[in-house]
Amino acid sequence: MIAMFRNDWARTWQNKARLFVMLGLILVSIVLAVFVSGKGNFSTKIGLIGPSKHEVVSDTVKIDHLSQEPEKSALALGTYDAIVDMRSGTPVITTFKGEEYKKELTEHLKNPQSIRNSQKNEGGIGSMIIGYMLMFVLMSSVTNMLLFSEDKEKHIMERISTTPVSFIKLFANYSLFSWLLLFIPNILILASISLLGLTDIGFSVSNYLVLIGLIALFGVSFSICNASFFKVADTASMLGSMIMMITTILSGSFFSLDNGNKFFNSLIHWLPQKQFLELVKNIEAGQSYGENSQRLLYLIGVSTVLMIVAILKTRREYVRN
Amino acid sequence: MYRLFRIIQRDTMNLITNPMWIFFSLMFPFLLVVILGFLTGGLYGDYFTSYDYYGVTLMLFSTMYAATFSANSFMEEKIKKANLRIVYSPIRNWFIPFSKAVATFIFTTFFYTIVAVICHLLFQIRFGDGKLLQIWLLFIGMNLLFSCIGVLMCCIFKSEGVANQILSILTAALAMLSGFLFPIANLGEAFVKISKWLPTTKVAQTIFEMIYDQNSANFSSVFLMLVAFSVLILAVSTILFNGEEYV
Amino acid sequence: MKPLIEVKQLEKSYKSKKVIHGISFSIYEGEILCLLGPNGASKSTTINILCGALGFDSGEVTCKGAPIDKNLQAFKQQLGVVPQDLALYEDLTAEKNVQFFASLYGLKGKDLEAGVTFALSSVGLTSHRKEKVASFSGGMKRRLNIACALAHRPALLIMDEPTVGIDPQSRNHILNSIRDMQLKGMTVLYTTHYMEEVEEISSRIIIMDHGQIIAEGTKEALKEKNDERKITIEISDSNEISLDSFYQIEGVKEVALNEDELLITSIKGIENLDHIIDKLIRLQQKIQNVVVQEANLETIFLDLTGRSLRD
Numbered sequence: 001m002i003a004m005f006r007n008d009w010a011r012t013w014q015n016k017a018r019l020f021v022m023l024g025l026i027l028v029s030i031v032l033a034v035f036v037s038g039k040g041n042f043s044t045k046i047g048l049i050g051p052s053k054h055e056v057v058s059d060t061v062k063i064d065h066l067s068q069e070p071e072k073s074a075l076a077l078g079t080y081d082a083i084v085d086m087r088s089g090t091p092v093i094t095t096f097k098g099e100e101y102k103k104e105l106t107e108h109l110k111n112p113q114s115i116r117n118s119q120k121n122e123g124g125i126g127s128m129i130i131g132y133m134l135m136f137v138l139m140s141s142v143t144n145m146l147l148f149s150e151d152k153e154k155h156i157m158e159r160i161s162t163t164p165v166s167f168i169k170l171f172a173n174y175s176l177f178s179w180l181l182l183f184i185p186n187i188l189i190l191a192s193i194s195l196l197g198l199t200d201i202g203f204s205v206s207n208y209l210v211l212i213g214l215i216a217l218f219g220v221s222f223s224i225c226n227a228s229f230f231k232v233a234d235t236a237s238m239l240g241s242m243i244m245m246i247t248t249i250l251s252g253s254f255f256s257l258d259n260g261n262k263f264f265n266s267l268i269h270w271l272p273q274k275q276f277l278e279l280v281k282n283i284e285a286g287q288s289y290g291e292n293s294q295r296l297l298y299l300i301g302v303s304t305v306l307m308i309v310a311i312l313k314t315r316r317e318y319v320r321n
Numbered sequence: 322m323y324r325l326f327r328i329i330q331r332d333t334m335n336l337i338t339n340p341m342w343i344f345f346s347l348m349f350p351f352l353l354v355v356i357l358g359f360l361t362g363g364l365y366g367d368y369f370t371s372y373d374y375y376g377v378t379l380m381l382f383s384t385m386y387a388a389t390f391s392a393n394s395f396m397e398e399k400i401k402k403a404n405l406r407i408v409y410s411p412i413r414n415w416f417i418p419f420s421k422a423v424a425t426f427i428f429t430t431f432f433y434t435i436v437a438v439i440c441h442l443l444f445q446i447r448f449g450d451g452k453l454l455q456i457w458l459l460f461i462g463m464n465l466l467f468s469c470i471g472v473l474m475c476c477i478f479k480s481e482g483v484a485n486q487i488l489s490i491l492t493a494a495l496a497m498l499s500g501f502l503f504p505i506a507n508l509g510e511a512f513v514k515i516s517k518w519l520p521t522t523k524v525a526q527t528i529f530e531m532i533y534d535q536n537s538a539n540f541s542s543v544f545l546m547l548v549a550f551s552v553l554i555l556a557v558s559t560i561l562f563n564g565e566e567y568v
Numbered sequence: 569m570k571p572l573i574e575v576k577q578l579e580k581s582y583k584s585k586k587v588i589h590g591i592s593f594s595i596y597e598g599e600i601l602c603l604l605g606p607n608g609a610s611k612s613t614t615i616n617i618l619c620g621a622l623g624f625d626s627g628e629v630t631c632k633g634a635p636i637d638k639n640l641q642a643f644k645q646q647l648g649v650v651p652q653d654l655a656l657y658e659d660l661t662a663e664k665n666v667q668f669f670a671s672l673y674g675l676k677g678k679d680l681e682a683g684v685t686f687a688l689s690s691v692g693l694t695s696h697r698k699e700k701v702a703s704f705s706g707g708m709k710r711r712l713n714i715a716c717a718l719a720h721r722p723a724l725l726i727m728d729e730p731t732v733g734i735d736p737q738s739r740n741h742i743l744n745s746i747r748d749m750q751l752k753g754m755t756v757l758y759t760t761h762y763m764e765e766v767e768e769i770s771s772r773i774i775i776m777d778h779g780q781i782i783a784e785g786t787k788e789a790l791k792e793k794n795d796e797r798k799i800t801i802e803i804s805d806s807n808e809i810s811l812d813s814f815y816q817i818e819g820v821k822e823v824a825l826n827e828d829e830l831l832i833t834s835i836k837g838i839e840n841l842d843h844i845i846d847k848l849i850r851l852q853q854k855i856q857n858v859v860v861q862e863a864n865l866e867t868i869f870l871d872l873t874g875r876s877l878r879d
Contacts (some may be wrong), residue, residue, distance in 0.1 A: 015480070015483060017477075017478055017483065018480075018483040018486060019477065021459070021487050022486070022487070022490075025487070025490050025494070027489065029494065032512075032515075039336045045506055067502070071530065071536065071537075072533040072534055073529040073532075073533045073534050075369070075525065075533075076369060076373070076374065076529045076533050077500065077504060077506075077525070077526060077529050078358070078374075078503075078504025078505070078507065079504075079506055079513075080506075095366065096365060096366055096368060096369035097364065097365060097366050098364075098365065098366040098367070099361070099366065100366075101366075110477075132508075135493060135497075136490060136493070136494070139489060139490050139493055140490060142489075143485075143486040143489055143490065144479045146482055146486060150482070153398060154398075218435070221477070232341070232397075232398075232399075233482055234389075234393055234397065234481070234485060235341050237485055237486070237489065238345055238349075238389060238485075238489070239345075241489045242349060244351075245493055245502075246353065246356055246357075249357070249502055249503070250360060252357070254497075254503060254507065254508065258420040264359075264360060268360075295444070304360070318374070323671070323674065323676060324671065324672050324674065327668065327671040327672060328672070333669050335657070338659055357873065399659075400649075400657060401659065402653050402656075403656055403665075405655070406649075406651060406655035406669065406716070407669075407672060408621055409619050409620070409621055409649040409651070410644060410645065410669070410672035410673065411640075411641040411642070411643075411644035411645040411672070411673060411674075412641070413641070428627045440614070465722040488791055488814060534821045564621060565616075565622050565623065568644075
């Protein structure tokens with residue numbers, strides 16, 4: 001297995017440009033997540049025209065005092081969730097959001113303490129950082145599976161399948177290598193930021209070791225399972241990236257997507273990314289890993305199942321009885 | 322020009338005869354619009370629905386994936402050797418990267434337009450009836466830009482796999498920062514400031530201004546910006562492309 | 569014969585490592601020039617320079633007197649290149665493949681049609697023109713690979729190992745096609761590792777090694793220069809013979825016994841044949857038959873380039 005590992009590293013090192021660009025992208029995504037996330041993040045943004053009777057004090061409501069009505073495109077783009085015109089004395093609300101939001105806002109304007117945090121990203125700094133990093137970590141796991149896809153595409157897998165190496169060992173090698181390629185740069189960068197005291201990263205480095213390790217495990221398992229179904233590397237990469245992107249957004253890694261639809265909310269609840277984000281929030285809130293054992297087991301279980309599917313699929317493809 | 326035309330024709334046919342690429346170019350934007358439009362329906366109202374938002378932004382996001390198609394048009398394993406045989410022919414070096422960009426542009430424009438029409442019919446997405454042509458031009462301007470970017474990546478990294486690997490993450494990051502996946506204001510002031518600098522954000526902004534404010538003041542400058550960047554990137558690609566390195 | 573291509577003092581380096589050391593040679597109109605060399609001899613580099621696909625550091629390459637680098641497009645117009653790797657669109661038919669590559673040489677309309685027909689008939693694929701390449705056997709793909717370089721009737725056809733990995737029937741067909749093309753006036757530059765192909769079709773041979781030309785000439789001339797001979801002597805009683813004693817004769821390189829035949833490899837031609845026969849007589853052997861064979865190209869090649877493995 002060491003020989004296989006060395007071979008994977010030699011192949012990866014041959015493509016230094018790719019390696020360094022990937023590391024650069026990881027660095028940028030972490031820097032954005034750590035230094036930029038959570039700054040001025042409001043759940044609702046209002047443009048207020050005219051004098052306001054109420055002094056709105058809230059860390060979740062952003063109010064911009066405007067001299068004139070902004071264009072409607074500002075509402076479409078989400079720059080403002082609503083425009084409140086107070087020039088006539090009574091608030092005239094213009095919003096592209098639903099009636100329910102309008103009612104809530106009207107209520108708030110009457111009673112500023114009653115605002116509901118409908119879109120606030122729950123959780124602290126650590127949750128926010130991991131939320132922003134999540135999509136990039138998972139998409140990187142898909143693209144890092146290139147070695148496995150290449151081996152299939154260039155018929156090297158046919159050659160490997162004639163050797164005494166078991167498929168379990170083979171997949172363990174691909175997975176471990178990909179996992180390390182994902183885990184090490186992320187942890188090193190986070191640890192460096194923490195050790196240098198540049199900013200608060202929310203969790204301790206040891207917690208990040210567990211959390212990043214866990215999500216990297218899921219990412220690698222999904223990627224290898226995805227790649228095992230396709231002969232062409234590009235197809236696997238495109239489809240895998242697409243799935244990861246959509247499911248990560250749906251899991252609410254950037255903001256909550258609770259639309260009140262119970263059925264879909266329950267479906268989303270079972271997404272591994274959703275379970276992972278819940279775990280992260282709970283750990284940040286002070287719970288132990290033991291208290292979240294079900295989530296941990298779920299994530300490890302899903303990863304294991306994906307890995308088994310990948311091994312069985314590939315073995316069936318290359319070993320005929 | 323006959324030879325250039327023949328190469329463009331071949332490259333376009335290589336894309337059109339690949340069922341996987343047709344599937345991706347149709348299903349990728351469509352599924353994105355459907356899934357995100359449906360699931361975020363509750364966050365929007367009756368006048369401006371989630372489909373109105375995602376119909377525009379996710380179509381723009383899909384145009385960014387033209388880069389992946391152009392990388393494949395260039396160096397997908399199945400057609401790479403035949404494509405590179407062209408190096409031996411009596412044609413100008415720049416024909417090769419140029420034709421890949423053009424072929425991708427033709428392919429993606431065609432299929433993305435079909436998807437936009439389907440989405441409009443199914444979900445009544447507002448694409449600005451009065452300014453439809455200009456908005457379509459902005460979409461295809463993005464298409465052209467990213468078709469050229471895909472070719473540039475191939476010329477820099479000399480490998481389609483590497484180009485795709487980098488493009489997929491870069492595209493996702495750019496889409497996120499441009500507000501294509503959700504309003505950028507949700508991420509906070511800092512991200513909004515970063516977003517303002519991106520050309521892709523300007524495109525989305527101009528489109529929404531044209532649809533909801535009937536204001537096309539920025540159309541010319543944004544469209545010209547897209548074309549200028551495309552030409553520049555393509556020029557760099559043709560300079561970087563060296564047939565010698567592929568024989 | 570007039571030279572079609574002339575190469576003078578050609579030099580090429582890769583990252584400060586010289587791979588071609590000032591080679592000079594000519595390719596004459598109407599000949600089949602075989603370029604041989606072990607792996608790493610810089611044959612492919614030389615071929616790619618002659619294809620106009622690679623630049624060179626110094627020297628001159630002319631086509632009918634005109635330097636190729638001054639007007640590369642015009643030079644390439646006269647070439648047909650058959651790359652070593654199969655460079656075909658598998659999803660297209662044979663006809664469409666040839667059509668496409670022919671169109672890159674400016675063929676259109678009726679000329680294109682005629683060129684495609686000529687190319688496919690030259691390689692015996694006319695009856696398969698509407699079939700997809702993916703359904704072709706390896707031999708058919710190799711033939712189509714050649715056809716894609718023929719439609720525009722090039723003055724010079726450059727073929728880089730065109731018969732790799734195919735059966736003897738397909739190889740035979742390809743070699744016959746090449747001879748036919750030569751008869752029609754085409755000049756061919758051919759590289760291969762199969763000596764029997766060189767024996768069959770070559771007009772002249774160039775042997776390269778380490779970026780230099782180490783031998784040049786017709787196969788007869790090369791064989792003549794090489795003094796090695798295989799002498800087969802049929803004897804009466806092989807049981808009584810001691811092979812070691814023959815090594816004392818000057819010029820004897822190898823001695824072997826195959827039933828009643830004594831096989832001697834001599835590097836001095838037949839100069840020492842009388843000593844060999846003398847020895848046999850002294851050993852009271854009756855000589856039934858003597859056959860002397862010239863060295864074959866493979867032996868010549870190995871003698872010139874050495875027998876050790878190459879990278």
